Amino acid sequence: MTTRRPHVYTRISKTTQTEGSGLDEQTARIEQYLKDKRHLFEGDVTYWQDIGLSAYGNKNIQDGQLAEFIKQVDEGRIGQGDALIIYSLDRLSRRSSWDETTIQHLVKKGVEIHDVSTPVVLNREDSMSKIIMELIVTRGNNESKIKSERSSAGWEKRLNDTLKDGRVFTNKLPRWLGSNDDQYVVLKDEAEIIKRIFREYTNGMSSPMIARRLNEEGIKSTGKSLWRPNTITKLIKDERLRGNLVREKITLIPNVFPKVIDDELFVLANRILSTNAVGKKGRPRENNKTREVNNIITGLVRCGKCGSKVTTTKNGRGMRYITCLNRLNYKICGQKSIRLEEVERIVIKHVKLVDMSKVLSISNVDTSSEAQLQAELIELKIEEQSCIVKIEERKILKQRTSLPLANALTDIQDRIEEVTNEILNLQVQEPLPDISSESISALLNASNVELRMSLRKYLVQVVDKLTFINIGDYNIIEVKYNNNVYCHAIITDKKLKVLHEVDITVSGDTTTYNSGEFSIVESENEGVCTFTGIDAVSSTNYFLLANYIGSLPEKQWIVDVMYLQQNINVVLQGHD
Incomplete structure (x- = not known):
């Protein structure tokens, strides 16, 4: 009798089937079959397994290990002399009729298929194999269809009872719900913890920070488990918290569960979660040892010279600097590093003074x-x-x-x-944290984690981008605000002492550069600029403003106007 090399394939469509009637039963039955039929096989067993892949949608054939098995059959590495041992034919496919190509394809290639539940062997030399396969697959498909219909009918009845009388829809309850007399009961302590999580998250705290604090306070997750960041994230996304049942990952059925989190708060938290998931603006990190947040402008900063992202570096004394990545990694940018703490100080000081009505003047709501x-x-x-x-x-x-x-x-x-x-x-409008009453020293203190995270949230909501650039003996730190209607430029010396400040306001095709009493209004359509207060501006501020405008793309023509002799004469005569 010809022996064959054994290949074992097991599959479950749900990850929850790893025990009981799922993988355990399949594996046990197959192992016993191999033991009883050892005379049919030779060599080591090769195991193939798919978990969480359905045979109805051909997922296992397209993406799973079965797909790799089929590929090796097509390449000739598996075929005549090989046997595929499975629990039942529906582990391979749920499509009925001999037109089912997967099973037929494998058998035609010489692979012998052993269905241990029937038991039956499909072999291309056996003329009865086609009929046997069709009967087995059709039977399995019909049984599955009947189970599905019964399950759907029971599901609809339970749902109607829940919507009508508030009955418990499923005995598999989320952590914050219990049941009494077939009615839901909200577990107060669990609900308060979840509300706290949503409150802290929408106030700027990250999932790792929230998890760490809950663990430090001795608040357990489930049983004796510790909180993990992904547990926090899953809770924030759980539609059951606002009463919805999610069906087939798409359809929301409202009013199935008691509402624990209001719709507005739920939407706000998930909006923030989506923003963080795509890496927009980055995320500050809390030092695991010192419990400090040392950088709340991460992700907002770009190199003003080359536009590259930046990183933070330390010198020998532990002082942190913002460094252009192109300079650090590729040596292709000459931008000098700049002290992180001083940049934060300058940004915080000026952001606190900004009229937010300018920044928020354009509504994001259509x-x-x-x-x-x-x-x-x-x-x-x-x-x-x-x-x-x-x-x-x-x-x-x-x-x-x-x-x-x-x-x-x-x-x-x-x-x-x-x-x-x-x-x-x-x-839903995201509330803007109030930092107006907080001192700059408190906001700069890395140990004030919650305050720093609120400041971070404030900056993300109002600031679009921060840039820094070195021009000769000066540094220019530019704060561009959201909606592209307002910009703040701070000119400093080498030690980051502020020398001059410029406010830039955009309204339609008009841009206004304000420097104290002096302003320049640029009309983009007309290609002209007009000066106001030129006789009152100091020569230092005038020329610093010219340096700044000259650093902007396609604005040199404004500098040329500033350097016209008649304008220089007015500035200099005003300070004789």
Whole structure:
């Protein structure tokens, strides 16, 4: 009798099936089969396994280890002389009929397939294999379909009972819920911890910081487990906290669970989470040993000379500097490093003085879009009520519910949920932390972690970008604010002593450069600039402003106007 090299393949469609009737049962049955049929095989067993991949959508065939097995069959490395041992044929595919190409393909290539649950062996030399395979796969598919239909019917009944009477939908309860007499009970202590997490996260604290503080306070996660950052993140994303049941990872069914977190707070926290997930603006880190936050402008800063990202470096005395990465890594930028603490001091001092009405003057909310969504929502609710009335009328007449009518109602309700969430996203405004009463020294103190994180949140909300550039004996630190309507330029000496300040305001095609009593108004469309207060400006401030404007792209023409002899004469005569 010909022996074959054994390959064992096991698959489960859900990660929760690793025990019981899942992997354990498959593995045990296959191992016993190999033991009983040892005379059929020779050589070491090669194991293939897919976890969390469904055979219905061909995921295991396209992406899993079964895909690699098939690839090696196609390449001729596996074939005649090999045997694939599986628990049942539906581990390979759930499609019924002999047109099922995966199983047929493997058998045609010479692979012998052993179904240990039947048991049956499929071999290309056996003319009955086609019929046997079709019967087995069809049976498994029908059984699965019946189970699915029963499960769906039970699911719908439980959901209706929950929505109607508030009954417990599932015995698998989230950490913050218990049950009593088939009714949900909110666990007060757990709910307070979750509310604290949302409050601290939206106030600027990161997931690792929140987890560390909970652990330090002896507050356990579940059982005796410690809090982890990903636990915090999962909680923030958990739709059940605002009462929603998530079905098939897409559809939200509201009012299934008691609401613990308000919609506004939930949306705000997830908006911040999404922003952090894509790395926008970076994230400050807390030193594990000192419990300090040493850099709250990380991610906001760019090199003013080459536009590169920056990093922080230390000198021998432990003093931190902001350093251009192009200079550090590639030696292709001549920008000098600049002290981190002094940059923070300058930025904090000037940001505290900024009129936020200038920065926030342009609303991020598209009111026209909101109006359209509100109108659509009204129409959808009218359509929803019309469908419900028609369904109830059919019930009264003891007529079977129309499938198209039921599907239409589902589609309408799904869209209502989408529109409601879109409107909520437009309306939720992230509160701006109040740092006006805090001293600069307190804001600079790296040990004031919560205050520093609130400051960080403030900066992220109002500042678009910070740049620094060295020009001769001067440094220019530029703070560009969100909405591109306001900019602040601070000119310092080598030791970062502030010498001059410039405010730049943008309104349409007009840009205004303010320096004390002196201002330059540039009209981009007309290509002209006008001066105000030139007779009152000091020569030092005038020429420092010229140096700054000259560092801006395509603004040299303004400097040329500033250096016209008649303008120089006015400046110098005013300070004879």
